[in-house]
Amino acid sequence: MMIRRAQILSMMTLIGASLIGAASASAADDLAYKDSSLSVDARVKDLLGRMTLEEKVAQLQAVWAARQDLEMTDGAFTDAKASAILGLGVGQIARPAENKEQITTNKTPEQTVAFVNDAQRWLLENTRLGIPAIFHEEALHGHAARDATSFPQAIGLASTWNPALIEQMYTVTAAEVRRRGGQQALTPILDVARDPRWGRIEETMGEDPYLIAEMGVAAVRGFQGEGDVIGKDRVIATLKHLAGHGEPSGGMNIAPTPVGERTLREIFLFPFEAAVKLAGARSVMASYNEIDGVPSHANGKLLNDILRGEWGFDGVLVSDYYAITELMTRHQIVATKAEAAVAALQAGVDMELPDGDTYPALVDLVEQGKVDESLIDTAVARVLHEKFMLGLFETPYVDTNGVAEFIGNDEHKALAQTVAEQAIVLLKNDGELLPIDAAQLQSVAVIGPHADEGMLGGYSDVPRHTVSILEGVERYLEGKAEVTFARGTRLTIDAGKAGVDSAAANTRSKERWNSDDIVLATAKDKRGLMDEAVKLAAGSDLALVVVGGNEQTSREGWAESHLGDRTDLQLLGDQRELVEKVLATGTPTVVLLQNGRPLAIPVLAEKAPAIMELWYLGQEAGHAVARTVFGDVNPSGKLPVTIARSVGQLPVYYNHKKTAKRGYAFSDSSPLYPFGHGLSYTDFEYGDIAVKGSPVKAGGSVTLSVKVSNTGKRAGTEVVQLYLHDKIATLTRPVQELKGFARVELKPGESRTVSFQVAANQLGFYDQELQYILEPGVFEVMIGSSSADIRARSEFAVAGQTTVIGEQKAYLTNVVVN
Numbered sequence: 001m002m003i004r005r006a007q008i009l010s011m012m013t014l015i016g017a018s019l020i021g022a023a024s025a026s027a028a029d030d031l032a033y034k035d036s037s038l039s040v041d042a043r044v045k046d047l048l049g050r051m052t053l054e055e056k057v058a059q060l061q062a063v064w065a066a067r068q069d070l071e072m073t074d075g076a077f078t079d080a081k082a083s084a085i086l087g088l089g090v091g092q093i094a095r096p097a098e099n100k101e102q103i104t105t106n107k108t109p110e111q112t113v114a115f116v117n118d119a120q121r122w123l124l125e126n127t128r129l130g131i132p133a134i135f136h137e138e139a140l141h142g143h144a145a146r147d148a149t150s151f152p153q154a155i156g157l158a159s160t161w162n163p164a165l166i167e168q169m170y171t172v173t174a175a176e177v178r179r180r181g182g183q184q185a186l187t188p189i190l191d192v193a194r195d196p197r198w199g200r201i202e203e204t205m206g207e208d209p210y211l212i213a214e215m216g217v218a219a220v221r222g223f224q225g226e227g228d229v230i231g232k233d234r235v236i237a238t239l240k241h242l243a244g245h246g247e248p249s250g251g252m253n254i255a256p257t258p259v260g261e262r263t264l265r266e267i268f269l270f271p272f273e274a275a276v277k278l279a280g281a282r283s284v285m286a287s288y289n290e291i292d293g294v295p296s297h298a299n300g301k302l303l304n305d306i307l308r309g310e311w312g313f314d315g316v317l318v319s320d321y322y323a324i325t326e327l328m329t330r331h332q333i334v335a336t337k338a339e340a341a342v343a344a345l346q347a348g349v350d351m352e353l354p355d356g357d358t359y360p361a362l363v364d365l366v367e368q369g370k371v372d373e374s375l376i377d378t379a380v381a382r383v384l385h386e387k388f389m390l391g392l393f394e395t396p397y398v399d400t401n402g403v404a405e406f407i408g409n410d411e412h413k414a415l416a417q418t419v420a421e422q423a424i425v426l427l428k429n430d431g432e433l434l435p436i437d438a439a440q441l442q443s444v445a446v447i448g449p450h451a452d453e454g455m456l457g458g459y460s461d462v463p464r465h466t467v468s469i470l471e472g473v474e475r476y477l478e479g480k481a482e483v484t485f486a487r488g489t490r491l492t493i494d495a496g497k498a499g500v501d502s503a504a505a506n507t508r509s510k511e512r513w514n515s516d517d518i519v520l521a522t523a524k525d526k527r528g529l530m531d532e533a534v535k536l537a538a539g540s541d542l543a544l545v546v547v548g549g550n551e552q553t554s555r556e557g558w559a560e561s562h563l564g565d566r567t568d569l570q571l572l573g574d575q576r577e578l579v580e581k582v583l584a585t586g587t588p589t590v591v592l593l594q595n596g597r598p599l600a601i602p603v604l605a606e607k608a609p610a611i612m613e614l615w616y617l618g619q620e621a622g623h624a625v626a627r628t629v630f631g632d633v634n635p636s637g638k639l640p641v642t643i644a645r646s647v648g649q650l651p652v653y654y655n656h657k658k659t660a661k662r663g664y665a666f667s668d669s670s671p672l673y674p675f676g677h678g679l680s681y682t683d684f685e686y687g688d689i690a691v692k693g694s695p696v697k698a699g700g701s702v703t704l705s706v707k708v709s710n711t712g713k714r715a716g717t718e719v720v721q722l723y724l725h726d727k728i729a730t731l732t733r734p735v736q737e738l739k740g741f742a743r744v745e746l747k748p749g750e751s752r753t754v755s756f757q758v759a760a761n762q763l764g765f766y767d768q769e770l771q772y773i774l775e776p777g778v779f780e781v782m783i784g785s786s787s788a789d790i791r792a793r794s795e796f797a798v799a800g801q802t803t804v805i806g807e808q809k810a811y812l813t814n815v816v817v818n
Contacts, residue, residue, distance in 0.1 A: 061356030064094035075111040077118030097145035116181030132392040139185040153457035156423035156615035158205035158640035163218035170222025184236040188219035190271040197251025199564030202596030206640025213274040220279035241287030254288035282315040303348035350379040420624035425637035435631030448546030457616035472622020488533035490521035513551035538585040548595030569600035636717035638678035676786035682712030686791035695799035710746035740813035
């Protein structure tokens with residue numbers, strides 16, 4: 001029945017298209033949904049009323065795998081199979097900047113625009129109602145597309161602790177996506193990552209819900225802009241993954257999340273709630289995992305009751321790729337794809353990504369009376385609303401002028417370098433080895449398995465160029481000192497070909513992340529490399545040793561054949577031995593960590609005089625590292641995660657409960673590096689805390705102020721961090737909770753006062769009935785340079801009686817720096 005109806009409708013579509021093409025302009029004006037003077041809701045209602053059931057269900061699906069049948073080998077659109085694929089219309093087309101699967105190089109900006117315009121034109125001219133598609137793209141740390149600007153990986157973005165800069169970065173990313181035809185980005189990731197074994201930790205903004213909320217709100221504002229309208233240079237942001245994805249059992253991707261509803265709400269849902277309520281996010285993606293036996297894609301309480309009911313979200317909720325099918329194949333809560341479709345639709349999932357795998361069954365299900373068509377109508381109305389809001393009916397095509405010049409331009413490149421410089425975290429600097437005076441050098445050895453590559457991390461493509469650490473140091477010291485390179489070791493057998501250009505190295509980086517097989521380098525692959533590196537270091541004035549991981553040693557494990565989670569947090573292979581042998585030469589040595597997950601390096605933390613955490617710094621990594629090592633940039637990055645001493649310490653996140661850290665026999669229970677840690681080339685001094693507004697009542701606020709001074713000889717930026725602790729509560733509370741932070745730029749001898757205005761409603765928690773309440777009591781105030789480096793302490797009181805707030809009305813602390 002469904003096949004016959006689809007065939008009939010396909011023929012009707014072609015006939016209708018020719019009739020529409022021959023109709024007069026005045027006849028077209030009679031279609032209310034094409035009248036831009038009407039409200040979006042009126043246009044949605046009119047269009048929905050004209051649609052067949054098959055056309056409605058088509059709007060709830062996307063095209064990704066079949067997109068290749070719409071492409072020629074040169075990336076051009078072909079209509080050979082368009083009627084079969086797009087004849088009923090489509091909700092979204094996925095990742096148009098990609099090319100056919102067998103083509104390793106993706107589309108250029110011009111090719112992408114041409115494909116998008118031709119596909120859109122086909123939909124407008126050859127479907128019955130001429131409904132345009134939304135094209136979605138990945139843009140985790142820059143558009144994941146050829147030639148696009150590549151910024152630091154998300155965990156590096158979080159290390160800047162600079163929401164204003166992140167908003168600027170995502171504004172540029174949105175513009176690059178939109179200029180080449182995309183209207184929706186499947187990002188930002190707001191997962192709270194509390195297990196570093198998880199390979200996707202690099203895609204997150206760390207372990208703290210408040211920090212992620214600040215950065216997430218900034219990201220959404222960057223993507224979407226302010227207000228209810230998505231501008232011509234902005235895109236829809238998609239929050240992901242709802243919810244609890246970042247603390248999987250065993251650190252294994254998509255594993256069950258072992259938390260209760262109180263922890264779910266206070267830790268994992270908080271960033272999403274803030275991004276929905278404060279930034280107006282227009283799309284949310286459900287997560288692969290389950291919580292207490294309920295997979296997120298079938299969790300009506302989470303998606304309907306909390307997201308839409310409590311938070312008032314009115315945008316489009318999309319599935320993760322193939323996740324609805326996994327209700328059958330992995331979670332096994334349904335027996336058929338049709339049942340999976342029903343479970344997801346009833347739970348609130350509007351659109352199935354990346355392809356229509358289960359939702360096509362909705363046509364028969366409605367006709368059989370198993371699904372109420374009103375559920376279809378509700379989801380379709382949400383999808384259509386976004387298309388009208390984006391202006392696709394009025395401006396369906398992308399301007400082709402200047403697209404190549406805009407993508408990855410010099411202004412964007414400069415911003416990428418600024419972000420990379422602020423993302424660098426100085427973990428250790430004994431004896432003030434750093435910064436290095438380049439004028440005192442004659443020879444520098446750059447050592448490491450990937451020191452000559454532009455390392456970008458996951459969800460990346462090939463930007464116009466990358467600057468490796470080796471190249472950055474060579475350019476910086478050109479004409480000043482000799483720079484030599486030795487690989488020292490290899491991690492995986494694909495890595496380590498010397499003398500490749502940046503494009504080739506960058507392609508290898510991308511291919512490593514995508515390839516299924518991981519083959520570790522053998523002793524034969526590494527023969528002689530370490531001896532060569534040690535000899536080179538011994539004859540040099542300075543050794544920069546770049547160790548860590550690559551895109552295969554930490555990544556998204558999206559299938560049993562494509563793994564990325566780990567049971568070990570130590571340096572892979574013989575990298576520690578390499579560093580120790582270089583240190584033994586007596587040459588001043590700086591260890592540069594280039595990696596996707598925080599690594600347990602207790603031996604190097606003790607022995608190495610200077611260590612920097614770089615994560616993956618994006619296309620301008622080499623320039624950022626060189627300028628920081630040699631003192632043009634004073635590092636200001638702070639850790640968005642806690643770094644463990646060993647995997648046996650896990651969980652190691654800072655905002656634990658009092659009973660969680662009694663201690664271990666024969667080992668230290670403190671972290672190797674605490675959350676918020678990051679050193680500077682100058683020194684900062686904190687004054688006493690001034691408290692104003694205590695005792696505070698529900699609906700009020702308390703202001704906590706502290707003077708910070710630069711007592712060193714260099715200009716620098718301190719990230720002042722505010723932590724609170726509810727000293728006595730009716731339920732156990734974390735020992736610390738970040739409630740505000742501020743980047744404070746100070747010249748030598750300069751002082752500034754930072755004032756945190758904390759709303760009383762931010763101080764509540766969920767009681768045993770899961771009501772959000774504010775209790776009277778005393779809060780400990782801790783302000784300092786990290787969660788462990790507290791420089792000033794005080795207290796304030798909450799007065800009155802226990803008050804049911806109902807919801808957390810105040811999310812982000814107001815900060816003023818004078």
